[in-house]
Amino acid sequence: MFVLNMRHKxxxxxxxxxxIYNIIRQNGEINRMGITELSGVSKSTISLQINxxxxxxxxxxxxxxxxxxxxxxxxxxxxxxxxxxxxxxITKLTMAIYTLDMSVIAxxxxxxxxxxxxxxxxxxxxxxxxxxxxxHQIKTLWGIGIGFPFPVNFREGKPDSPPxxxxxxxxxxxxxxxxxxxxxxxxxxxxxxxxxxxxFRGCTVNESDFLFIKAGTGIGSGLIVDGDIYRGANGCAGDxxxxxxxxxxxxxxxxxTGCLEAVAGGKALAEKAKQLAESGKSPYLKAIMxxxxxxxxxxxxxxxxxxxxxxIQLIKHAGKAIGEVAAKLVNFFNPSSxxxxxxxTGFGNIFIGAIREAVISRSPHLATYDLNVRMSELExxxxxxxxxxxxxxxxxxxxxxxxxxDRNIEESTGA
Amino acid sequence: MFVLNMRHKxxxxxxxxxxIYNIIRQNGEINRMGITELSGVSKSTISLQINxxxxxxxxxxxxxxxxxxxxxxxxxxxxxxxxxxxxxxITKLTMAIYTLDMSVIAxxxxxxxxxxxxxxxxxxxxxxxxxxxxxHQIKTLWGIGIGFPFPVNFREGKPDSPPxxxxxxxxxxxxxxxxxxxxxxxxxxxxxxxxxxxxFRGCTVNESDFLFIKAGTGIGSGLIVDGDIYRGANGCAGDxxxxxxxxxxxxxxxxxTGCLEAVAGGKALAEKAKQLAESGKSPYLKAIMxxxxxxxxxxxxxxxxxxxxxxIQLIKHAGKAIGEVAAKLVNFFNPSSxxxxxxxTGFGNIFIGAIREAVISRSPHLATYDLNVRMSELExxxxxxxxxxxxxxxxxxxxxxxxxxDRNIEESTGA
Numbered sequence: 001m002f003v004l005n006m007r008h009k010x011x012x013x014x015x016x017x018x019x020i021y022n023i024i025r026q027n028g029e030i031n032r033m034g035i036t037e038l039s040g041v042s043k044s045t046i047s048l049q050i051n052x053x054x055x056x057x058x059x060x061x062x063x064x065x066x067x068x069x070x071x072x073x074x075x076x077x078x079x080x081x082x083x084x085x086x087x088x089x090i091t092k093l094t095m096a097i098y099t100l101d102m103s104v105i106a107x108x109x110x111x112x113x114x115x116x117x118x119x120x121x122x123x124x125x126x127x128x129x130x131x132x133x134x135x136h137q138i139k140t141l142w143g144i145g146i147g148f149p150f151p152v153n154f155r156e157g158k159p160d161s162p163p164x165x166x167x168x169x170x171x172x173x174x175x176x177x178x179x180x181x182x183x184x185x186x187x188x189x190x191x192x193x194x195x196x197x198x199x200f201r202g203c204t205v206n207e208s209d210f211l212f213i214k215a216g217t218g219i220g221s222g223l224i225v226d227g228d229i230y231r232g233a234n235g236c237a238g239d240x241x242x243x244x245x246x247x248x249x250x251x252x253x254x255x256x257t258g259c260l261e262a263v264a265g266g267k268a269l270a271e272k273a274k275q276l277a278e279s280g281k282s283p284y285l286k287a288i289m290x291x292x293x294x295x296x297x298x299x300x301x302x303x304x305x306x307x308x309x310x311x312i313q314l315i316k317h318a319g320k321a322i323g324e325v326a327a328k329l330v331n332f333f334n335p336s337s338x339x340x341x342x343x344x345t346g347f348g349n350i351f352i353g354a355i356r357e358a359v360i361s362r363s364p365h366l367a368t369y370d371l372n373v374r375m376s377e378l379e380x381x382x383x384x385x386x387x388x389x390x391x392x393x394x395x396x397x398x399x400x401x402x403x404x405x406d407r408n409i410e411e412s413t414g415a
Numbered sequence: 416m417f418v419l420n421m422r423h424k425x426x427x428x429x430x431x432x433x434x435i436y437n438i439i440r441q442n443g444e445i446n447r448m449g450i451t452e453l454s455g456v457s458k459s460t461i462s463l464q465i466n467x468x469x470x471x472x473x474x475x476x477x478x479x480x481x482x483x484x485x486x487x488x489x490x491x492x493x494x495x496x497x498x499x500x501x502x503x504x505i506t507k508l509t510m511a512i513y514t515l516d517m518s519v520i521a522x523x524x525x526x527x528x529x530x531x532x533x534x535x536x537x538x539x540x541x542x543x544x545x546x547x548x549x550x551h552q553i554k555t556l557w558g559i560g561i562g563f564p565f566p567v568n569f570r571e572g573k574p575d576s577p578p579x580x581x582x583x584x585x586x587x588x589x590x591x592x593x594x595x596x597x598x599x600x601x602x603x604x605x606x607x608x609x610x611x612x613x614x615f616r617g618c619t620v621n622e623s624d625f626l627f628i629k630a631g632t633g634i635g636s637g638l639i640v641d642g643d644i645y646r647g648a649n650g651c652a653g654d655x656x657x658x659x660x661x662x663x664x665x666x667x668x669x670x671x672t673g674c675l676e677a678v679a680g681g682k683a684l685a686e687k688a689k690q691l692a693e694s695g696k697s698p699y700l701k702a703i704m705x706x707x708x709x710x711x712x713x714x715x716x717x718x719x720x721x722x723x724x725x726x727i728q729l730i731k732h733a734g735k736a737i738g739e740v741a742a743k744l745v746n747f748f749n750p751s752s753x754x755x756x757x758x759x760t761g762f763g764n765i766f767i768g769a770i771r772e773a774v775i776s777r778s779p780h781l782a783t784y785d786l787n788v789r790m791s792e793l794e795x796x797x798x799x800x801x802x803x804x805x806x807x808x809x810x811x812x813x814x815x816x817x818x819x820x821d822r823n824i825e826e827s828t829g830a
Contacts, residue, residue, distance in 0.1 A: 151781070160781065209648055221747070225640055232749025233624055236781045243743045244777060246661045254779065328658045328743050332636070334647025362659060364669065366566070366575070366651045 016041060018401035020049040021076075024059050025101055025396065029073040050074065056409055076101050081408060082138050083391050084129060086146040087193065087383025090115065090217060095129060096384040097138055100392065102201065106136045107384070115149075118159075118171040126180050142408055143184045144177055145391035147193030147383050154235050157187040163253065183407075184400075186390050190214065190383065191238060192229045194341050194376070195222025197386025203377040204337050211335040212376075213240070215322060216342035217266040223333065240329065241265065245321045260325050264318040266297040266343055272314060273300050282310035301346045312350060319351045323358025330363050330371065341376035431456060433816035435464040439474050439489050440516055440811065446486040465489065471824055491516050496823060497553050498806050499544060501561040502608065502798030505530065505632060508540055511799040512553055515807065517616065521551045522799070530564075533574075533586040541595050557823055558599045559592055560806035562608030562798050569650050572602040578668065598822075599815075601805050605629065605798065606653060607644045609756055609791070610637025612801025618792040619752050626750040627791075628655070630737060631757035632681040638748065655744070656680065660736045675740050679733040681712040681758055687729060688715050697725035716761045727765060734766045738773025745778050745786065756791035 016039075023038050024030055030038075035046055053059045057080055062073045078099050086095045093110040110128050115121045133141065150162030157174020159165075177185040195212035204210045204224070212222040221238040223230040230237055241261035242254050252262035262268050273295040277285035284303040289295055303311030326338060338359065340352060356373040363371075376382055395404040431454075438453050439445055445453075450461055468474045472495055477488045493514050501510045508525040525543050530536045548556065565577030572589020574580075592600040610627035619625045619639070627637040636653040638645040646652050656676035657669050665683065667674035677683050688710040692700035699718040704710055718726030741753060753774065755767060771788040778786075791797055810819040 207648075223747075225645065230640065232782075233622075233751035234749055234781050234785070236779070237747065237749035239746055239749070239779060239782065242779055243746050244661060244739075246659060256777070324659070325743070328740070329747050331658050332638075332653065332655055332744050332747070334649055334652035334654070336648035362671070364651070364654060364657055366649050367647075367654065370649070 015398040015401050016045060017049050017052060018396060018398050020046060021053055021058060021401070022396055024053075024074050025076050025392075028101070029062060029075045031071040031073050033071065035074070056405060058405075058409070078103065081142045083142050083388055083395070084133075084144045085384035085386070085388030085391070086125060086129065086144060087190065087387050088112075088115065088121070088125065088146070088148050089190070089383070090149055093125060093128065094380065094384050095125075095132065096388065097132060097136060097141070098388045098392075100142070102385070102388060102392065105138070106132050108132050116165055116167060118165075118168045118173075122171075122173070122176060126177070129181075140408070141181055141183050142404065143186075143391035143395045144181060145193070145387035145389070145394075146173070146177065146185065146187045147190045147387045148173070148187065149190045151236065151239070152187055152189045154186075154188055154192075154231060157185070160235075184391065184395055184404075186394055188229070188387075188390060189220070191220040191222045192231070193222075193386035193390060194378075194382040195224055195339075195386065196229055196389050197378055197382040197384075198339050198341065198376055199224050199227065200389045201378060201385050202339070202382060203372075203374060204339060207336045209333075209335055210337040210339060211326075211329060211333060212339045212341060213322065213326060214342035215264065215266075215318075215340060215344035219261045219265050219322065219342075221329070223335075240325060243325050243328075246324060248321070260321060264321040264344075269297050269300060269314065269318055269344075270295055273297075273311075276310045276314065282308050284308035284311060297344060298346060301348070304347065304350060315347045315350050316354045318344070319347070319354025320358045323355040324362060326355060327359045327362035330359055330367050334367050335371070337372040337374065339374060339376055341378075341382055345375050345379075430813040430816050431460060432464050432467060433811060433813050435461060436468055436473060436491075436816070437811055439468075440491050440807075443516070444477060444488040444490045446488050448486065450489070471820060473820075473824070493518065496557045498557050498803055498810070499548075499559045500799035500801070500803030500806070501540060501544065501559060502605065502802050503527075503530065503536070503540065503561070503563050504605070504798070505564055508543065509795065509799050510540075510544060510547065511803065512547060512551060512556070513803045513807075515557070515811075517800070517803060517807065520553065521547050523547050531580055531582060533580075533583045533588075537586075537588070537591060541592070544596075555823070556596055556598050557819065558601075558806035558810045559596060560608070560802035560804070560809075561588070561592065561600065561602045562605045562802045563588070563602065564605045566651065566654070567602055567604045569601075569603055569607075569646060572600070575650070599806065599810055599819075601809055603644070603802075603805060604635070606635040606637045607646070608637075608801035608805060609793075609797040610639055610754075610801065611644055611804050612793055612797040612799075613754050613756065613791055614639045614642065615804045616793060616800050617754070617797060618787075618789060619754060622751045624748075624750055625752040625754060626741075626744060626748060627754045627756060628737065628741060629757035630679070630681075630733075630755060630759035634676045634680050634737065634757075636744070638750075655740060658740050658743075661739060663736070675736060679736040679759075684712050684715060684729065684733055684759075685710055688712075688726075691725045691729065697723050699723035699726060712759060713761060716763070719762065719765060730762045730765050731769045733759070734762070734769025735773045738770040739777060741770060742774045742777035745774055745782050749782050750786070752787040752789065754789060754791055756793075756797055760790050760794075 023035050059074050060077050062075050081100045082097050084097050096107045097105040151160045153160040158170050159168040162168045173187045174185050191214040198204050208227045210224050214220050219241045221240045223238050242259040244258045245260050245263045248258035248263050250262040252259035273285050276282035277289040284306050288299050300311045304315055352375055360368050434454055438450050474489050475492050477490050496515045497512050499512050511522045512520040566575045568575040573585050574583040577583045588602045589600050606629040613619050623642045625639050629635050634656040636655045638653050657674040659673045660675050660678045663673035663678050665677040667677035688700050691697035692704040699721050703714050715726045767790055775783050
């Protein structure tokens, strides 16, 4: 006995209105011919739907500015509706408000000393987001996407056993934000959100299957399959920080040894930097430590720029470890691109080069001959952009479109 | 600028007729209420489509046999149409002819001494399949699915750099079979086909995301994502035979060292069996070798049954190596099940247990707490069943349905 929804979700009746709207929303300005080509829907249906969308105030016709533009183009109305993309890091909150086609209305950063207490932290996030809305005359948000720096049960919208901030476990994030803002809210882990941002606005816009690795304090990955985040059976797909690195016995906080995060994560590298300073193997790091400053991954990066041999070796070693694990994932998953994001990309080309070298030397030709190994193009923006994209794709999905319109638009009565 | 087909393929206009037909085809007997629930299509549309399908002779109403069955059930007409599932191994051809709901019409095996020459081998396969059709009065096949034991460029239907049978490279399999049989033909590698068979007819029927590992002469895997084979950017997803095993320096035929296949593949194990026999560490294997028989993986299995310690250790060691690589894939891909198929499953529970143990000890709790690590339920049948399923799902897909009907059914003129 087969479960149809599983095998044939592509066959479920689509919402033609949402289909046409999303084509216009995602393609910028487009004419009716283009919509016909992309949708496969008849011209008469498209005309009907376009009139409906214009009447709703969701799209508008762009008047041609000169004679060469003979065909009227359609575009979404910029000033109707807004969503927020919120991204929390360990030390910093980044948020932005976007139009429905992801133009930036407002952006803001807010530093955190500690995010240990969910009540306090989320109180501040909510306050800051409301303030940002007020400052920019945004009365209502159509939706909010949020990325948090720990595992999240996506369906329930709650953190799931966050390793360093135990008070957050099970904290009902989605419910709290939905109540506060009266709009749909989606909550996901940071790396999924960043991968989505990269896929919709970064260096992998035209790629449907790629792998995004976030190398920062911790190490995680996001898999994009067929243009969407792949979450796996328990929502923990991409959790690569605890994959074993060949030949390493580094002790990890998880209890196992040799975990990628314990070898090449930012925290582990800062610890190694300290050892290199103490042993005098790195004169550059020693000089910094002697001033009383606590060493971080950023100092290793500076050391490399100052041609400190030990720093360069440390970066190469971290890149090699990540690359060797990534090689296994590339063999298995065969992505079109491997995108590296997160704080350690500050190490620059030495780091990316070491990753690329390890991936290519440990993979069969077919899996790598046109594989792109590259740095995220969005840098610090991947988070809020991905969070905004997450909620936009949701509220305009086939199943949610009507609800979104009913909630936010008062249809003109002169039907 | 976004490519719509990539991001929103679930929104493309569906073929309602194919949707309704597939619900009946995949669910066995089902009443109209059930179809309404699964399809989300209105009752009136369903009635219209059902009448159309009955008229075409594709489905029929089952007359209730007693009063308790008040609702008429629909089922597909068994005696209309047939497809073939063909599966070539290194030493054996297995094929079957199925009805459109995958009941077996005929099955056949054919032994091969060598499959080195594609012209000769495919000549025999074609001859045998035609013979089987004739024996069972099958005049035309609606489609043929074929699994071959090497990498296949799925889109082109040609082998792609097959490692041990170089003459097959680029041999136009799909074209040759389509010309011979005048029906659509899909050609894929063995493990993708087996994974699909397991998902549609085996132990993972209700699972949409699982991992199938074939452990035989070589080692490969098939990823099922959202109920379908995931092929990756270059069609080589799942190629895990050359992932490095921690701490191994075994020389692989690919040029690298420590590849999983070189450590735990059937060929490597037979070589190790020889060493254990020669050194006298395995009395059981030595006794067999002394009779002049060439040792294979099957002898290791027999040795284990006879409590030969070296054989048991060898099986455990192979299972551990596969499990350690699988642990990395489980961390990354978070499947609901890990299914082990292929010849080495003859090693039985010692083997599966060693894999399970390695996977669980090297994965975070969340990725494994409800992970099923189990043996394929279909054994030797996974291949032809998967090949049959591959072509059935294709010919009745939304985009192919009308073509399939036009090609095979003469519509009654009394419209």
